[in-house]
Amino acid sequence: MKYIMSLRLLGALPLLWIVACTTTPPNTSTVASDAEINEAIAQVQADAPQQAVVDHAEPDAQAESPPPQADLWARLRSNYALPEVVHKRIDQETDWYARHPGYLNRVAERARPYLYYIVSEAERRGIPAEIALLPVVESAFKPFAYSHGRAAGIWQFIPGTGRMYGLEQNWWYDGRRNVYAATDAALSYLQQLHRDLDGDWMLALAAYNSGGGTVRKAIRRNKRQGKPTDFFSLRLPAETRGYVPRLLAIARIIKDPAAYSLELESIPDTAYFTKVDIGGQIDLALAAELAGMELDELYLLNPGYNRWATAPKGPHYLLVPVDKADTFASKLASLPMDQRMRWAHHKVKSGETLSHIADKYRISIALLKSSNKLRGSFLRKGQNLMIPIAAKSPRTYRLSEEQRTQRTLNAPKSGRHKTIHSVVAGDNFWDIAKRYKVGVRQLAKWNAMAPRDTLPLGKELVIWTRSAQLATHQGPRATPPGSNPVIQRVNYTVRRGDSLARIATRFRVRIADLMRWNTMLSKGKYLQPGQRLKLFVDVTRQSS
Template identity: 40%
Template sequence: MPFFVSTPRFSSRALLLIAGLAFLAGCQTSPSQQAHRSDSGAESIPTQTTYERNRGIILLKNAKGPRSEIETITARTLWGRIRQGFMLDPTAIDNPRIDRQRLAYSSESRYFEMTSKRSERYLHYVVEQLDERGMPLELALLPFVESGYNPMALSRSQAAGIWQFIPSTGKVFDLRQDSWYDGRRDITASTQAALDYLSKLNEMFDGDWLLAIAAYNCGEGCVGRAVAANRAKGLPADYWSLDLPHETMNYVPKLLALSQIIERPELHGTVLPELADSPYFAAVTIERQLDLHKAAELADIPTEDFIKLNPAFKQRVTAPGAYQLLVPIDRLEQFSTALAELPEDEHVKYQRYNVRAGDNLSQIASRHNVKVSALREVNQLDSNLLRVGQVLMLPLSANSLSAQVVSDQAVSASRSAPSATATSYRVRPGDNLWEIARKHGISVASLKQQNLLDTPALQVGQTLKIPGQARSSQAEQSTRKPIVYKVKPGDSLFSIARQFNIAIDRIREHNDLGRHLQPGQELTLNLY
């Protein structure tokens, strides 16, 4: 059982103002980053002596189990719940290293404003997982120290994600890393891996969370050797007494400083943004590849917001096979319904292509029946220049270009759109029902009905009958007025866009939209 010494809750030490943000930098910016190294050189750690426990510092060892349902409910807000789950009691630790870090954080007035906005998507999930395991909720603040809760953070040592796993440690904890997907940036997978690692370290260091947290930064071998060196000299072997790398000497104080501020924000002149103690996202399993822009469209949220929940996918498309997509919980029903109704020809498949000597973008596009602009957009190419051995992602469906992308295909369609008297259309390479219907200003359903099509599959050279609803001439379009649509209960941008055969981006462009549509809200729809 740990020994707790009664100390003043707050130090009366004169506080020296610390300038600069160097103390705020997480592990990801340090050139000496050794984060999460799986070091086989870790010595076995003997049980600490009574002397080492009786030094007025907190070395919490399994203080209490999982919090009860009543305890969790009474926390009310997420910050309150986190405070309630503190096990390390950081405000009882009087140490100048913590003071310096706390002053650095509190002197940056917008720190919590900026980082809380990022963390609101992920923090509740992290807290839930810690609570389920009965682990200290101070650990929910570790991604603030590591990455500022930025899943795209990448350090000089290639540590990635909110938990900043280096590649080798990520592999140890089964975080897959390939050209499609990086599990270190996967919010749920990396969180489970980080908590597994921290639990392992806690057991390795006999329940001492401060040593475990230090080892998360510089590796178990690094801390183990420092502990053994002190014991060999007859010195205390607690965290505060160890000679560790400079970054690790500041790492634990940063976490405890954040804990102190969150414990009593008003005392430190800090206002914490309000965060609700409720889930932000839900997981949906998909069985096949899906364009992330299309997925955002199905969820009726901006693509940028969707990618922030799913940052592990390195291409603009999900990886092959079954994967989970995270969707805002208030858009879950919308997304699930739209995904179930998504036509077969709007799903996307990609294949890898290794550039060979003599290849150019035009030849590759021609051989695989793909537009050059599609290749450039999918692979985020600034020019047509390629290098031998470069890997390109090739869309196997023309739908890899969503209605949000201005492409060669769209330009070609606008130039070759048939007149109002056209009654037939010959299918060209790369065509699909959705694009043909869009060219002619008709719905996919009417096109399928007119041609008695049971499937969306088309053959090059096939002749389609076009219903007499062809797009108006350019002169007529210039005089056509936009329509005003009044939002009905149950409507979404996705359902309205499909109803009027218009791109969601066009609706957003002509309307000042908030996050959600409201029944009775009027939208301006430019259908031409």
Template identity: 40%
Template sequence: MEIRLGGAWISRTTLRDCIPRGALLKVITAGALLALAACAPLPPANPGDTSANAETMSTVADLPNVPANPRVAAATQGRRLDSPLIKQVAPTGLSPLVVDLTVAPADVWTRIRRSFAVPNIDTPLVREWENFYASKPEYLQRTAQRAGKYLYYIIEEIDQRGMPSELALLPFVESSFDPWALSRSQASGLWQFVPATGRGYNLKQDWWRDERRDPIASTNAALDYLQYLFEFHGDWHLALASYNWGEGSVKRAIEKKAGQGMPTDYLSLDMPDETRNYVPKLQAIKNIIANPAKFSIVLPTIDNQPYFVTVTKSRNIDVKLAAQLAEMPLEEFKALNPSFNRGVILGRHEPTLILPADRIGVFEANLLAHNGELSSWHTHQMARGDTLASVAKQYRTSVATLRSANGLGPKSSVSAGDSLIVPVGAAAGEPAIIATAVPAAVRPVAARGAAAVGKKVHVRTHRVTKGDSLSSIAKRYDTTVDQLRALNRIKGSAVQMGKTLQIPGTDSRS
């Protein structure tokens, strides 16, 4: 059997047999080593919409009855290539590109180009998005730099599953490769899972962590979801539309057209503007990655080698100490490990720490030489009759310190089964680091399974006073202006004195 790749028909057997892979590390790894890039503003939902408050991210629609481990479609397996030389027609219609498949790609971009397999669409909307992205080279550069930390891992997983490499570019559209990205519908992470769909794909969301932001867990969940959607529709354009709109909505749109005796392909369906733009956005990004010179875009080099490795811990460890042991900046550690909500990483979860590949040896050596405690925080499960005052007395600290460490407002209360982090020893008076973005519902881990269900979620708020600005508030709470705007539905940069703002890191639905 043959498949179509970039305009050329080629046989479908084994690409991997042609590419040496012995040098790959036998650890979970991802992307080429790049400097941590600053977060970039995201593009608006429509090419003509340049307002600061434009909706910037697509969301994964809530999906009822999604299997936690959907069966992989047979049609998505074993899709590989064996031709040592193939001719790919560039999406621009320029001269074909000759690709030697016997030589391992030196960079991730080349590797992605080799495995394009989603049929191209060529519509005016694609041209509009090409022009839009090409007019913002700085944005593309920053996004591509952020992608450098994750792309190697993503394309490795895609290759192992035999899926089209275009899917590795989907976070360009979803989140601009920002793992902290948070949409107004509470979709979060590189792949923008809403809470319910994340839970359906076993992404843990609780007081300690939100795995929708975990680069590894969320990538695996997203690819599982996309495989399920492809099996459901048998068409990648419809699968992508379903990722954005929900497969139930796409199915109904197909049935409506079929009932009218009309075509039921992606371009023929009636759908919301966001979904109508979704696949053209990805096609435009694909075209730019395929031929950046045509669009006067210079992509940063991303070597075809690991950016990160992982290590599993079974003991509590402070986020600050973990970064220090790896001898890396705290912000870079948090960028690689954005799923942790608290300043202490809970050992009983057996968490996976993500470290740059060149830091693992340093981390292990420093950990072996470290004689002190790994965490200056204790976890306390609230028992019946416990109060903040009684817990503070028990640990010789103050109620104010407990509130600060746990992100509790002055009127927030705690209940039996809730979890608190309590400073001990030298940490007294030092509040724990709170994750910069914890979208959606995060609840303390219950002491007895489902006992936490229905508990009140602690809401952290800030009342705007004279002299406050969105910038100063964002800096104070270690978040961003964009996240404050999105969570509080603020347009522009002005904020009214006396207004109470929801701070990222808590549930907006108390």
């Protein structure tokens, strides 16, 4: 098994003028709560390695490494290179952080597994060390952070810019959350911005937040008016005007915490994780067992993996603590490839569709098709399918995307009543929020989404309303048949290819209501052509 200790990355990619990120204030939206992440990190720290394994390091990487220092914060300070600016915006941000020492301590604890690698990469590229602190501003170092602007990961890449910098995003994997890959992409992007903005790091940081086009437009405006073109002289979006001062304020406090009556917990100046080539797909629970570590810890180092396993098409590597890498690599090398994943055999029954089978096994239709080399959607009775399945129960994978989302959906809200809204054709976040008298961002956050995310037909959204009365007036779901003249009974005959989801979408009702109105239905059984169902539909919501 190839065992890679080097933390070297690819060179800079071509710049595309797309906004990379959005500012993430202390209340950044995230699918995993602070308490969950901090609890997992606390458990990890109990066994944190104190010395890096260097026996397997590539000679050139070992030679280029800086001499070890007692504390990573000291190493960080020694490589500061941004200009020391005195400005009221920086003072305001500094005052806020100084008044909230608990916040900085929590962020520093979350940064512990990742910071050594980021500092090392910044040094290798000749980038000011303060930029290693940028994830504090972007995501508070929350590995599963997801903002209202659809930005993900500690570097907060939006989908388009992430893809342009090689960060793949699919059902299995989101490279924007891969700390190793996203750090490479973020620093490459920043270096390109720095080159294109005449070597000004302050402007490069502003462009990382609001886009290069926005900054260049502001520069052209000031030039026409005969004004200076430094960061503090430009007319930029309010978010960006606070973004760069926030980073400078954090750097100021890290430089001299005692001046603000703060004390930072020491972080050893030694590698926390290393990269191990796994050569193919593997169940993450099995990988954790091979490495002798908790599954939560493995997810925290590899937050890019959405599911119970690594992605079938890569990347084929895992980040593991340096003191566990040898054991993991050795055990993995002796494990046959066909024992890394569990597969179920499924024989297609009459009336089954790809949607039926995908729902049953909790996988995507695309995965079902790719696993069985299916080009179309046609299935024949008796056809044998291979289904990838998790080795453990779903709840074992607590930090998978599915489990994080379920906790978000089920988290109670004090003083509010839970309502379920089934998405129908024409729905969008704005209209739904207006109907239930809630905020658009709030609605998206309750459902682990962003306001610009696509709403699939039939998706059930959780809405927390302040009015119990509002929560009970949702049309067919809560209105007794016959009590409202716009609610009419419909007798429906099942057709070939029908599913509960398809019928619910067609008549704009909920699957749960279909099952309640037709007690013979159960999730374990499939609809048969000719079967008759009764529905109670809101005639005002049916299209012509």
